[in-house]
Amino acid sequence: xxxxxxxxxxxxxxxxxxxxxxxxxxxxxxxxxxxxxxxxxxxxxxxxxxxxxxxxxxxxxxxxxxxxxxxxxxxxxxxxxxxxxxxxxxxxxxxxxxxxxxxxxxxxxxxxxxxxxxxxxxxxxxxxxxxxxxxxxxxxxxxxxxxxxxxxxxxxxxxxxxxxxxxxxxxxxxxxxxxxxxxxxxxxxxxxxxxxxxxxxxxxxxxxxxxxxxxxxxxxxxxxxxxxxxxxxxxxxxxxxxxxxxxxxxxxxxxxxxxxxxxxxxxxxxxxxxxxxxxxxxx
Ligand SMILES: [Zn+2]
Numbered sequence: 001x002x003x004x005x006x007x008x009x010x011x012x013x014x015x016x017x018x019x020x021x022x023x024x025x026x027x028x029x030x031x032x033x034x035x036x037x038x039x040x041x042x043x044x045x046x047x048x049x050x051x052x053x054x055x056x057x058x059x060x061x062x063x064x065x066x067x068x069x070x071x072x073x074x075x076x077x078x079x080x081x082x083x084x085x086x087x088x089x090x091x092x093x094x095x096x097x098x099x100x101x102x103x104x105x106x107x108x109x110x111x112x113x114x115x116x117x118x119x120x121x122x123x124x125x126x127x128x129x130x131x132x133x134x135x136x137x138x139x140x141x142x143x144x145x146x147x148x149x150x151x152x153x154x155x156x157x158x159x160x161x162x163x164x165x166x167x168x169x170x171x172x173x174x175x176x177x178x179x180x181x182x183x184x185x186x187x188x189x190x191x192x193x194x195x196x197x198x199x200x201x202x203x204x205x206x207x208x209x210x211x212x213x214x215x216x217x218x219x220x221x222x223x224x225x226x227x228x229x230x231x232x233x234x235x236x237x238x239x240x241x242x243x244x245x246x247x248x249x250x251x252x253x254x255x256x257x258x259x260x261x262x263x264x265x266x267x268x269x270x271x272x273x274x275x276x277x278x279x280x281x282x283x
Pocket of ligand 1: 123
C-alpha cells in the first residue's frame, strides 16, 4: 500500500531544524577538479556564475567536526576505518563484509533484532550521519547565497611543491580560483527523531562552528575560515497532539515548526544529559 506524505511524516516522533549563516572570513574555494574559466583550478559555480556551497560539503565537514568531538562526549567514532578508529562499525566496508552474514540473519529474524544489531554495530557518529545499514538522521541543505555582490571570484598564483623537500619545483606554476572573504550562505540542518546523543554531538559541533572552523580546499594555506552565525532552532514533537495538529494544519512551511528558544541553552542541556548518562569509554 503506498504511503501518503502525511502518514510518512507521522512515523516521525520528532523533528528538529537548525538554521544559520555560514560566513567566510577569508577567501575560500570548493574546487571543481577541472580548469576554471580563468585559471588552472576552477571553483564550483552555478549557471549564473555564482559560487555554490553544496550540502554534501557542509555535511562532510560537519562529520569531521563531530568525529573530533566524539571522545570528549564519551561517544564512539569509527572514522570509517575500524582499524584506525578502533571502534567496530558497519560503515567500514571491510568490517561489514566480514559481518554481513550476522546482519542478514538478524534481518531475517525480525525488525527488533535488526534494530538491535544496528544499534550495537554502528558508531555514534554513523548513527547521525548514516551507514550502509541505516539512513542518516541528519540532512544538510545546500547553502543559499546571501550576498551575491560580495561573492567575487578571484585568481591566485600557486607553485607546485616537491612532496619530499616541500620546496617549489622550478617552472611549475599554476593558478587557482577563490571566492572573496565575506561571502555568506544561509544553511539548514534537519534532524529526524534525533536521540540525546545525536543532539549532543550535533550541538557540540555548532558551538565549535560558532567560534570558527574551515571548509573547502587549501585550508592549510589559510583559505576557507568561516563562522556559523545567526543560529536558530525550531522543532515539533509529534507525541504532543497540539503540536501535531498545528504541524498538519499550518499552511506555511516556516510556521510548522515551533521556536525552541535559545540554541545554546537547548544544546548545553543535551550535552550535560549525555555526559551524565554515558559511562566512560562509550558503551
Ligand atoms: Zn561509524
